[in-house]
Amino acid sequence: MKDMSKLVLVLTVICLVCSSVLAYVFGVTKTPIARALEQKTVRAAASVMPVGCATPKKCSLDGMSYFLAEKDGKPAAIAVDGVSSNGYGGEIVLMVGLGMDGKLVDFEVIKAAETPGLGMKLSDDEFRGPLRGRSLSGEWKVKKDGGEIDAITAATITSRAVMECITDATQKYRKICQH
Numbered sequence: 001m002k003d004m005s006k007l008v009l010v011l012t013v014i015c016l017v018c019s020s021v022l023a024y025v026f027g028v029t030k031t032p033i034a035r036a037l038e039q040k041t042v043r044a045a046a047s048v049m050p051v052g053c054a055t056p057k058k059c060s061l062d063g064m065s066y067f068l069a070e071k072d073g074k075p076a077a078i079a080v081d082g083v084s085s086n087g088y089g090g091e092i093v094l095m096v097g098l099g100m101d102g103k104l105v106d107f108e109v110i111k112a113a114e115t116p117g118l119g120m121k122l123s124d125d126e127f128r129g130p131l132r133g134r135s136l137s138g139e140w141k142v143k144k145d146g147g148e149i150d151a152i153t154a155a156t157i158t159s160r161a162v163m164e165c166i167t168d169a170t171q172k173y174r175k176i177c178q179h
Contacts, residue, residue, distance in 0.1 A: 037110075040110060041081075041095060041110060042058070042067075044079070044095035044108040044109075044110055045058075045067035045079035045095055045097075046067075046069075047095075047106070047108050048077075048079050048095055048096065048097025048105055048106040048107055048108050049067075049069040049076070049077050049079060049097050049105060050069070050071065050076055050077050050097070050099060050105050052071055053069035053070065053071045053076050053077060054069060054070050054071065055069070056068060056069040056077075056079060057069075061175070061176055061179055062175075064080075064172060064175070064176075065080075065081075066078055066079065066080040066172065066176055067079040067080070074100075075100050076099065076100055077097050077098060077099045077100060077105050078097075078098050078100075078173055078176055078177075079095055079096065079097045079098070080095075080096060080098070080169050080172045080173055080176070081093055081094065081095055081096070081110065081169065081172075082094045082095075082096045082107070082164075082165030082166055082167070082168040082169030082170075082172075083165060083168055084160075084161040084162070084164035084165045084168065086157070086160065086161045086164060087112060087113070087114055087119070087157065087158055087161040088114050088115060088119050088155070088157040088158050088161075089112065089113035089114045089115065089119065090113050091111060091113075092109070092111065092112045092114070092122075092158075092161045092162065092165055093109075093110040093111040093112070093165070094107045094108065094109055094110060094162065094165040094166070094169070095107065095108045095110050096165065096166055096169035096170075096173075098136060098169065098170065098173045100177075102135060102136050102137060103133050103134060103135055103136060104131055104132060104133065104134050104136060104166065105132065106128065106132055107128065107131075107162075107165070107166065107169075108123075109122065109123050114155070114158050115155070115158075118152070118154055118155045118158075119152070119155045119157075119158040121152045121155060121158075122152065122155075122158055122159070122162050127150075127152050127159075127162075130149075130150070131149070131166075136170045136173065140163040140166050140167050140170070141163055142156060142159045142160055142163060144156055145160065147163070149163065
């Protein structure tokens with residue numbers, strides 16, 4: 001019985017030490033990780049804007065953040081995040097550039113844990129290229145679901161999630177433009 005008490009005490013001390021170390025490391029890395037994500041978001045917003053636009057300014061509306069870029073002193077495009085929890089590897093977050101002309105400018109991956117090689121083709125120009133310039137009023141569905149958009153071969157789940165991200169961003173864009 002004494003040996004059992006000793007084991008429980010030793011394991012408890014080990015767990016306390018490990019938990020303390022993990023909590024400390026989390027506390028130390030939390031702020032730098034948040035800063036890095038913010039910088040990645042700002043760079044992504046700038047990369048999905050039309051050519052010739054000024055550096056986008058971060059704005060917010062009803063607690064929602066977005067980026068506004070101007071060209072010749074007039075609003076040219078908005079970049080806003082689009083989110084889908086239905087990616088093959090979990091949540092996908094895209095920074096989506098939406099022109100004031102009602103067309104998709106481009107998108108950039110902020111977060112995705114898709115299958116390397118296949119699912120990560122969502123960043124490839126072969127997939128993104130045909131989507132650029134597409135009207136936001138159209139239906140954002142892959143052909144397999146009755147839409148007009150070619151899915152990434154063997155990565156339909158990822159393609160659907162990208163369409164959900166763009167649809168989410170479009171809804172936010174409409175809300176922003178109404179104000």
